[in-house]
Amino acid sequence: xxxxxxxxxxxxxxxxxxxxxxxxxxxxxxxxxxxxxxxxxxxxxxxxxxxxxxxxxxxxxxxxxxxxxxxxxxxxxxxxxxxxxxxxxxx
Amino acid sequence: xxxxxxxxxxxxxxxxxxxxxxxxxxxxxxxxxxxxxxxxxxxxxxxxxxxxxxxxxxxxxxxxxxxxxxxxxxxxxxxxxxxxxxxxxxxxxxxxxxxxxxxxxxxxxxxxxxxxxxxxxxxxxxxxxxxxxxxxxxxxxxxxxxxxxxxxxxxxxxxxxxxxxxxxxxxxxxxxxxxxxxxxxxxxxxxxxxxxx
Numbered sequence: 001x002x003x004x005x006x007x008x009x010x011x012x013x014x015x016x017x018x019x020x021x022x023x024x025x026x027x028x029x030x031x032x033x034x035x036x037x038x039x040x041x042x043x044x045x046x047x048x049x050x051x052x053x054x055x056x057x058x059x060x061x062x063x064x065x066x067x068x069x070x071x072x073x074x075x076x077x078x079x080x081x082x083x084x085x086x087x088x089x090x091x
Numbered sequence: 092x093x094x095x096x097x098x099x100x101x102x103x104x105x106x107x108x109x110x111x112x113x114x115x116x117x118x119x120x121x122x123x124x125x126x127x128x129x130x131x132x133x134x135x136x137x138x139x140x141x142x143x144x145x146x147x148x149x150x151x152x153x154x155x156x157x158x159x160x161x162x163x164x165x166x167x168x169x170x171x172x173x174x175x176x177x178x179x180x181x182x183x184x185x186x187x188x189x190x191x192x193x194x195x196x197x198x199x200x201x202x203x204x205x206x207x208x209x210x211x212x213x214x215x216x217x218x219x220x221x222x223x224x225x226x227x228x229x230x231x232x233x234x235x236x237x238x239x240x241x242x243x244x245x246x247x248x249x250x251x252x253x254x255x256x257x258x259x260x261x262x263x264x265x266x267x268x269x270x271x272x273x274x275x276x277x278x279x280x281x282x283x284x285x286x287x288x
Contacts, residue, residue: 004166004169004170005166008162008163008165008166011162011272012159012162015155015158015159015162015275018275018276018280019151019155019280021280022151022280022281023283028281031281032132032136032281035276035277035280035281036273036276036277038276039272039273039276039277042269042272043269043272046165046265046268046269046272047265047269049169050165050166050168050169050261050268051261051262051265051266051269052258056104056105056106057104057105057106059103059104059105060104060105060106060111060114063104064114064115064118067118068121068122071122071125072125075125075126075129076129078129078133079129079132079133079136082132082133082134082136082137083136083137085137086137086139
């Protein structure tokens with residue numbers, strides 16, 4: 001089977017898993033972690049195969065992706081505050 | 092003389108300037124969407140009264156169908172790029188227009204979803220503000236992508252544009268698809284009605 005077709009099927013399967021996960025009664029934080037994890041795998045599949053990044057020279061990957069990753073990790077630093085904001089609300 | 096990549100006159104990334112330009116755009120646009128989605132997630136967690144308006148039918152079914160349409164459009168785009176690299180312009184044009192048609196289909200489905208949600212009143216106004224901003228910005232990207240692909244497809248049919256031009260338009264299209272892979276779970280699946288609170 002064509003590699004791109006396999007990637008497409010994998011992306012559809014991961015989407016189906018995400019939809020099923022949304023109806024599990026698990027804590028919000030775990031749900032968020034699972035959905036973001038699966039979406040990151042999907043993003044890697046799209047970026048690597050559909051956008052051909054896997055087959056480009058490594059210098060392109062090194063120039064682009066670490067920047068984006070650090071930016072997103074810095075943004076994630078704000079997220080724990082979201083639960084703290086809830087506790088700080090006046091009763 | 093020892094010539095390095097930094098001496099000029101060489102391509103350190105081994106890609107053309109158009110493709111590098113599109114990659115730089117993709118990364119900068121990723122920062123925009125990452126920030127918006129982080130803002131949404133922050134508000135979603137910090138607000139106990141956050142609405143859960145997405146019932147399985149029609150919202151999740153619609154959004155899943157939209158995901159299927161976008162993923163299929165990406166497969167069509169990859170096929171178009173491959174055909175163009177093989178020099179098969181007729182096949183490339185066919186697949187480029189298939190991709191653009193999927194984009195239009197996505198917009199129609201999304202517009203129907205918007206029309207339904209615009210009639211609802213939400214307990215938390217921030218939901219409407221963030222939901223319509225993020226999905227609206229994404230829909231704008233899809234609309235621009237559909238127009239971009241139509242221009243490229245028409246040009247290729249007339250014998251203009253190279254395989255690189257098609258690949259660059261493909262990069263943009265896959266990026267639009269990639270963004271939706273985060274919008275769908277973070278906005279729709281995190282707020283399904285009947286799901287965890």
